[in-house]
Amino acid sequence: MTEGRLRIVRPGLLTTVQDAGRWGHQALGVPVAGPMDPFSHRLANLLVGNPHGAATLEITLIGPELECDAQTTMVVTGADFDVLVDGVVVPSATTFSVEPGTRVRFGRRAAGARAYLAVAGGGILTAPVLGSRATHLVSGMGGLDGRALVAGDELPIAAAPTPVRPRRAIGLALPAKGRAVLRLLPGPQIDWFTPDALSVLTTTPFQISTRSNRMGYRLEGAPLLRRREDEPISEALAFGSLQVPAAGTPILLMADRQTAGGYPKVGTVISADLPVAGQLAPGDAVEFAFVDRAAAAAALIARERQLLRYAEPASS
């Protein structure tokens, strides 16, 4: 039931349609894609009363300008942008009403890298591919023609016949001054690395290279050396896998990662910290700390509690 259009006046640096990801087809080589910061994506949907898998816009570093031709409610979460709705600044994680002709313009960004714009009534309604609207850029799948949005694009959006009551949330704590500590569980090939490499990994900062994208972040720093020369036989990869090619420069695998690969993995970022990783940009610094499974589980439950505070029905 499409009742409105969201027109892209200016696209920003990299704006894509993302839902909870194209799960279930990795055996066919189909990457998952989905939001780089899954927490902020879900929070945006919760605040406008959408199911958590509804499609949002993921907005990267430089935001777009949009015009809506329907009456609905929206919210922006994640990176801290000045969001101007017909010229009036709306704080992050705060719902706002739009009327036909309303312009939503993203201005200065104070912190974080990626924002999520959700539309009430079910979100962005581009055609699903293999059950998902997530955009995977390399394979050109999902979203709008499998690509980043450009000026003039028009996105079908759901109708929101009942106004959503105004809501405001406390969003993700964004990395301050472009620095973050990401917690790791040991990777499946951690024993392939020298004790020195593990020490370097946990005591020195790495910088996110400009050669980073939605597939992964290349991390510049001291190389992580291995005990052995060979490579593992290609196997499945996780969101947050920290793989290390032979040169020793780690790559943190993100939302658009390949389904499988043949580099050894020294660690995996815990689920609770993936949203933080998704808020990092080239030039930012990252440090790693190993934790145990109990700490990973406790951190995830804490994150979930933070979200569930906003899980009440959005309309009365």
Next chain:
Amino acid sequence: MDVRPCGDAMILIELDPVVDAGVNAQAIAIADELRRTLGPGLRDVVPAYCSVGVHFDPLLTDHVALERAVADVVARLPRSEPATRRAPIEIPVRYGGADGPDLEAVAAWAGLTVAEVVARHTAREYRVYMLGFVPGFAYMGKVDASIAAPRHRAPRERVPAGSVGIAGEQTGVYPIETPGGWQLIGRTDLRMFDTARAEAALAKPGDTVRFVVAPGSAVS
């Protein structure tokens, strides 16, 4: 068999670390059975050459429950390799010329004529071990050792969709235009992956593939 955690949302079931049809068949059988029997919390099951990745929602299940489920599944699977599930998939290929810009280099590497390389590439049935790299890219093997030329040191920036390549003992078809380092010996018009079809992937893990010389091939 070894079950290793890979973060808090995936486990890896690792079989013998070899590229072997029997081990691969076991990985695929485990994956199929897990997909059939595991309930809530399962996000995806990803068989590879000799392993199975199980992605799960860590709020709905955990390593301990999954490791138990995996042990149950493995215990009741038959040891013998299951029969091939589908007839061999035939892929018509135009070899050489503009369609296979590396065919002559592969022939030179092998010390064979281009026609002999084509004859050896089409002589075998290949097993699809796994899909990866991009949607629908099937890693197949094993290529006759005499034509198993290594991949290029520097990948091409653009490999056209449908290109048929060799990389060591692996062979495969690029489903979409991407960068790629395989030795390109020919090209097919078949669409390896098409989400408009009921079954998007033409070749799936465990399938058998045979390449045949297509009309219009520069070399046959």
